Amino acid sequence: MENGAAQPVIVAIDGPSGTGKSSTSKAVAAQLGLSYLDTGAQYRAITWWMVTNGIDIDDPSAIAAVAGKPEIVSGTDPSAPAITVDGVDVSGPIRTHDVTSKVSAVSAVAEVRARITELQRSIAVGAARGIVVEGRDIGTTVLPDADLKIFLTATPEARAARRSGELRGVDVHSTREALLKRDAADSSRKTSPLAKAGDAVEVDTTDLTLSQVVECVVTLVEEKRAAK
Numbered sequence: 001m002e003n004g005a006a007q008p009v010i011v012a013i014d015g016p017s018g019t020g021k022s023s024t025s026k027a028v029a030a031q032l033g034l035s036y037l038d039t040g041a042q043y044r045a046i047t048w049w050m051v052t053n054g055i056d057i058d059d060p061s062a063i064a065a066v067a068g069k070p071e072i073v074s075g076t077d078p079s080a081p082a083i084t085v086d087g088v089d090v091s092g093p094i095r096t097h098d099v100t101s102k103v104s105a106v107s108a109v110a111e112v113r114a115r116i117t118e119l120q121r122s123i124a125v126g127a128a129r130g131i132v133v134e135g136r137d138i139g140t141t142v143l144p145d146a147d148l149k150i151f152l153t154a155t156p157e158a159r160a161a162r163r164s165g166e167l168r169g170v171d172v173h174s175t176r177e178a179l180l181k182r183d184a185a186d187s188s189r190k191t192s193p194l195a196k197a198g199d200a201v202e203v204d205t206t207d208l209t210l211s212q213v214v215e216c217v218v219t220l221v222e223e224k225r226a227a228k
């Protein structure tokens with residue numbers, strides 16, 4: 001840019017559960033002064049609304065019929081991610097085991113994905129300095145023209161150990177099974193499944209610390225910016 005200001009940069013970070021997408025994305029966005037969007041939180045929020053309103057999660061047509069009703073508002077500050085549904089702060093309730101066990105069924109419904117994808121694109125376009133968007137289909141479907149696409153991976157054992165450390169007291173074996181079940185559902189749905197974009201850079205985080213992953217992604221973003 002002529003005035004020396006950095007051009008907005010769009011970074012898509014995808015990958016299976018527990019690979020470090022949220023931790024990495026928040027840290028990268030904070031370090032580079034970018035906005036941050038947690039798209040999993042949006043699918044969790046719409047799932048919370050369905051559960052709260054007594055919608056049958058096993059009935060895709062019932063979910064589709066009301067997919068347009070909840071008003072979901074996502075904050076984009078990486079140091080204080082916020083999410084509301086119809087004005088209610090749901091940042092705590094969307095992390096319950098109940099919502100986690102139901103979110104893949106709700107996110108598989110095409111009408112839900114169309115609604116949330118539109119919301120995600122409008123947030124990305126509005127981010128003046130650029131944004132880090134994390135999820136499952138950001139590089140493939142939501143923002144196929146992103147400046148940089150990252151696909152994070154880690155072994156199921158590493159991911160389960162990280163998660164059960166987070167949810168103190170929950171055993172690693174059942175955590176591993178739950179992660180793999182959610183990955184299988186997210187990868188096999190018809191509409192916009194979890195997948196690595198052809199032009200994404202894969203980063204295996206199994207033997208890397210969070211700081212090392214963040215440093216790696218920051219370097220890749222800076223290289224992209226320099227080449228723009």
Ligand SMILES: Nc1ncnc2c1ncn2[C@@H]1O[C@H](COP(=O)(O)OP(=O)(O)OP(=O)(O)O)[C@@H](O)[C@H]1O
Binds near residue numbers: 015017023163210213
């Ligand atoms: N490289 C790493 N090394 C060790 N622990 C990590 C690493 N990256 C993330 N973690 C930890 O692993 C846990 C899961 O990370 P995080 O929530 O960022 O993953 P995620 O991919 O966003 O998961 P999900 O898709 O299920 O929301 C957190 O406790 C986080 O602190």
Ligand SMILES: Nc1ccn([C@@H]2O[C@H](COP(=O)(O)O)[C@@H](O)[C@H]2O)c(=O)n1
Binds near residue numbers: 039041043134
């Ligand atoms: N782009 C995305 C992001 C998430 N999902 C669905 O939401 C679930 C929760 O995601 P977390 O990252 O918060 O664990 C996830 O299991 C998917 O079902 C999605 O479909 N697309």
